[in-house]
Amino acid sequence: xxxxxxxxxxxxxxxxxxxxxxxxxxxxxxxxxxxxxxxxxxxxxxxxxxxxxxxxxxxxxxxxxxxxxxxxxxxxxxxxxxxxxxxxxxxxxxxxxxxxxxxxxxxxxxxxxxxxxxxxxxxxxxxxxxxxxxxxxxxxxxxxxxxxxxxxxxxxxxxxxxxxxxxxxxxxxxxxxxxxxxxxxxxxxxxxxxxxxxxxxxxxxxxxxxxxxxxxxxxxxxxxxxxxxxxxxxxxxxxxxxxxxxxxxxxxxxxxxxxxxxxxxxxxxxxxxxxxxxxxxxxxxxxxxxxxxxxxxxxxxxxxxxxxxxxxxxxxxxxxxxxxxxxxxxxxxxxxxxxxxxxxxxxxxxxxxxxxxxxxxxxxxxxxxxxxxxxxxxxxxxxxxxx
Numbered sequence: 001x002x003x004x005x006x007x008x009x010x011x012x013x014x015x016x017x018x019x020x021x022x023x024x025x026x027x028x029x030x031x032x033x034x035x036x037x038x039x040x041x042x043x044x045x046x047x048x049x050x051x052x053x054x055x056x057x058x059x060x061x062x063x064x065x066x067x068x069x070x071x072x073x074x075x076x077x078x079x080x081x082x083x084x085x086x087x088x089x090x091x092x093x094x095x096x097x098x099x100x101x102x103x104x105x106x107x108x109x110x111x112x113x114x115x116x117x118x119x120x121x122x123x124x125x126x127x128x129x130x131x132x133x134x135x136x137x138x139x140x141x142x143x144x145x146x147x148x149x150x151x152x153x154x155x156x157x158x159x160x161x162x163x164x165x166x167x168x169x170x171x172x173x174x175x176x177x178x179x180x181x182x183x184x185x186x187x188x189x190x191x192x193x194x195x196x197x198x199x200x201x202x203x204x205x206x207x208x209x210x211x212x213x214x215x216x217x218x219x220x221x222x223x224x225x226x227x228x229x230x231x232x233x234x235x236x237x238x239x240x241x242x243x244x245x246x247x248x249x250x251x252x253x254x255x256x257x258x259x260x261x262x263x264x265x266x267x268x269x270x271x272x273x274x275x276x277x278x279x280x281x282x283x284x285x286x287x288x289x290x291x292x293x294x295x296x297x298x299x300x301x302x303x304x305x306x307x308x309x310x311x312x313x314x315x316x317x318x319x320x321x322x323x324x325x326x327x328x329x330x331x332x333x334x335x336x337x338x339x340x341x342x343x344x345x346x347x348x349x350x351x352x353x354x355x356x357x358x359x360x361x362x363x364x365x366x367x368x369x370x371x372x373x374x375x376x377x378x379x380x381x382x383x384x385x386x387x
Contacts, residue, residue: 035061036099050101060097064107067177068095070158071109071151091115093151096174109155109162110174111147113140148175159183159348182354183347184302190343191305191355192252195234195284197336198312199227200260200277202324222323230312235288237304249301250285257281306358307365313337313378314371337378344382356383 035057036044044051051057064080071078077092091114098105112118117140124134131137152175155162161181202223218226238246257277265273299307316329344352356379363375 051099052101052105056101056105057097057099060099060105060107063177063179064095064097067107067109067155067160068093070160071095071154074154074158076151076154089118093147094174107177108174109151109177111144111151113143117143151175157183157185159186159350180348180350182350184300184354186347186351187302187355187358188249188305189252189256190340191302191309192249193256193343194309194336194340195230195305195312196253196256196260196277196280197339198309198316198332199230199280199284200274201332201336202226202316203276203280204274218324218328222319225323226315226319227312229315230308231284232288233308233311234284234304235286237299237301237307238285239287240298241301241304242298245301246285250281253281253284254278302354302358303361306355307362310359310362310366310375310378311371314366314368314374317374318370341382352382 034054036051036054041051052060061080061082068078068080071093077090078095079090079092081094081096089112091112094110094112096108096110098108113121117136120136121140123129124131124137152162155175155177159180159182161178163176163178202218238249241249257280261273261275261277264277267273313333316324316333319329344355359375359379359382363372363379366372366375
């Protein structure tokens with residue numbers, strides 16, 4: 001089977017990027033630098049105030065730097081306020097580290113308004129001008145709430161795990177960030193790209209839409225056999241999604257189909273480009289007249305796409321030679337599984353682990369023994385990138 005022959009090559013090409021544990025800061029002479037002065041730590045402990053271990057504080061500062069970098073990447077002004085040297089308030093997202101042990105400690109993100117708004121609000125809180133009903137105070141609170149919501153959305157999109165403040169430190173200002181989590185939008189994106197790509201490659205008889213021209217040998221019936229199962233899984237799965245998820249998945253398919261068609265036009269010209277890819281996006285989003293009954297809870301978009309991806313991969317790899325030439329089948333699957341692996345190459349470990357989990361779940365639910373074996377083999381290959 002072509003797929004298993006390629007597994008060894010893929011295993012060599014993929015580098016296992018296991019994250020190394022953070023080490024404590026040191027001077028050029030090797031002396032250990034601490035975030036909390038040992039004497040201050042000891043005095044705090046005498047008064048019942050416990051700071052987190054230095055290793056934990058180092059991890060929090062690394063997380064704070066990563067959070068700040070992602071907010072800046074999104075275009076938001078952001079800076080890190082180090083626990084050892086609090087800085088003056090600056091406009092933008094303030095990322096701070098609380099060094100306390102227990103749930104109160106951690107990384108927090110808050111929004112500082114511009115100097116003019118901050119001064120206006122503070123001005124009406126001074127004893128001689130106290131007026132809590134002043135509209136500018138309400139305005140400042142609304143601005144803060146809107147910016148907190150925007151920051152939270154950006155953090156989730158970037159793969160961080162913002163928590164509710166009540167889960168951490170009620171007295172701390174800002175959004176507590178617990179760490180990283182899988183980027184569901186990224187996983188849905190790369191799976192949707194793969195599903196579209198595999199179907200389009202079969203129907204055009206050329207992998208990745210290159211300009212080598214269509215190949216003979218796959219009849220209309222053969223194309224239907226190779227793609228029908230994956231399409232049916234997508235359509236049945238969409239029937240079980242809520243309206244918002246279904247509409248968002250449809251938008252993603254159309255965006256990806258439009259991008260694929262534009263790239264095809266750039267390579268082959270306007271008249272030679274295959275417009276059927278644009279129609280494929282709408283076809284995948286058609287709801288079946290008689291959807292199959294689905295056991296258990298409603299699946300997520302990522303679960304549906306993972307099952308459809310593996311079904312397409314299995315149908316192409318396991319097809320008989322009368323349906324598709326083995327070399328051609330290998331060419332199609334190599335092109336699009338290679339795209340998936342390249343996308344994962346720069347992805348965080350949490351994304352890869354989540355994709356492996358989705359593929360393993362889809363493989364367990366596969367009823368065809370041959371398809372199940374291939375799905376498990378492919379999942380094992382993907383798992384090799386997991387630290």
